Amino acid sequence: MTQDRGGTVLKKAVKVDPIKIEVAKELGLWEKVQKEGWSGLTAQETGRIGGFIGKRKKAMKKDK
Numbered sequence: 277m278t279q280d281r282g283g284t285v286l287k288k289a290v291k292v293d294p295i296k297i298e299v300a301k302e303l304g305l306w307e308k309v310q311k312e313g314w315s316g317l318t319a320q321e322t323g324r325i326g327g328f329i330g331k332r333k334k335a336m337k338k339d340k
Contacts, residue, residue, distance in 0.1 A: 299328045 292314075300306045305321055317325075 293329070295329055295332060296325060299325050299332070303328070 297306070300309050303321075303324060305317065305325070308316060308321075314322075
C-alpha cells in the first residue's frame with residue numbers, strides 16, 4: 277500500500293483468479309468481499325474458498 281499526498285492509504289490493484297470470484301459468489305461471500313475486500317474475510321471463510329478452488333482445479337486437471 278502507498279499513501280497519496282493527503283495521507284490517504286491507496287490499495288494496489290491485484291489480479292484475482294476468476295475461479296476465486298466464482299466460488300465466493302457460490303458461497304454467498306461476494307457481497308462481503310465487495311464491501312470489505314478480501315482481507316475482510318475470516319480465516320474460516322478464506323479456507324472454504326481455498327478448499328473449493330483446490331477441488332475445482334483438481335477436477336479440471338482430471339478432465340484433461
